[in-house]
Amino acid sequence: MNDQSQSYHYRVIARALAEIDAMQAGGQAPTLDGLAARMGMSPAHFQRTFSQWVGVSPKRYQQYLTLDHARHLLAERHSVLEASLASGLSGTGRLHDLFVKWEAMTPGEFARGGEGLTIYWGWFESPFGPALVMGTDRGICGMGFAAEQDEAEVMTDLMRRWPRADFVEDPMMLRPWVLDAFGASGSAPLYLIGAPFQIKVWEALLAVPSGHVTTYSDIARVIGHPAAVRAVGTAVGRNPVSFLIPCHRALRKSGALGGYHWGLPVKRAMLAWEAARTEAVPVSQT
Incomplete structure (x- = not known):
């Protein structure tokens, strides 16, 4: 194509x-x-x-856009998080047909707020509306969606996460990774910029396969902090690389979708899009 x-x-x-x-x-x-x-x-x-x-x-x-379907996903599929981690999937996760490899900043680098780091950015079309993508020379570090928000708000939101970084508009540098990310045709490296606890939560999210969901309490348990459900929720909400780090797959224990940083309609669309692609019967090539 x-x-x-x-x-x-x-x-x-x-x-x-x-x-x-x-x-x-x-x-x-x-x-x-x-x-x-x-x-x-x-x-x-x-x-x-x-x-x-x-x-x-x-x-x-x-x-797939109904709340009943979200409850079904939660009832039938959320337990795969522990199985995925036990199978050695932590560190890399299956996202659509795409394997994402990642590395993270050291705690000291994170504490400096991105000082000395060059972050490239650009706007792209996505299945979920306009997407702002940011990345270093090592991989994608930020992704936000403007379907429910003003583009300027999305830009400000991501930039303030790394206040001392140098931001350079360069969509062509990011474009191959973005096409792979939304087209599931290759590998999209990630460069995670966050505190150690946040990165541990994001790593757990990467182990949730496309078309499946989990809960905040499940994540807290598998990362070894079962009482830290509120802190896990905060870390999920602070995920800078939406969609690729699939925070949209985290639901409330009741099966309700809860909130979403870029707008609940975007979360619903992501879950429905993934569930449809996961459950579709492959078309015969003959």
């Missing part, structure tokens, strides 16, 4: 996900014809494009 086609698909899917989410939140049932018309496509072309990217039809995808 060429770059122009990928960018086109990002825009179509981002708009379609937003339309489906907004209509379902308003108690409406989107139709294929209606969605296709709003995308400026024929129903057949829209269904084909959507299914190729998400893995299932728009109608099937809508089922």
Whole structure:
């Protein structure tokens, strides 16, 4: 798939996900014809494009946006966190079909607030709306989404996490990693910038496979601090690399989605997108 086609698909899917989410939140049932018309496509072309990217039809995808589905995920799949860690997945995690390798700052480097560090940034299309991506020469260190927020707010949010770093706009430097991250066609290295406890929590999140979920209490237990549920929640909320470090897969014990730093509709869309791709039956190549 060429770059122009990928960018086109990002825009179509981002708009379609937003339309489906907004209509379902308003108690409406989107139709294929209606969605296709709003995308400026024929129903057949829209269904084909959507299914190729998400893995299932728009109608099937809508089922994954419900709270009941989140509860189902929690009841059936959250226990895989311990199994994943026990299997040696800590440090690398399966995200879609993508393996992410990561390294972290030392505590001393973190305490200096990014002093002496050059962070490159750029805006990109994503399946979940405009995405601000930041990275060092070692890997992606920040990712935020502007579907529910002003782009300036997202920029300020990420920049203030490393107040002494030098920020340079250079989307071309980051672009290969970003295409791999959203296209699941390669490896996207991460450079984690956080306190040691935060990094331990983020490492646990990386062990939660795509299409599965966990709880804050499960994370607290597997990292060896079962009483630190509140601190775990804070660390999850401070995750600087949303989506790649999958904080959207952390739910409340009740099965409720809870909040999300970049907006609850974005979290719902991410969970639905992953669940649809995970559960889709592969198309025969014959």
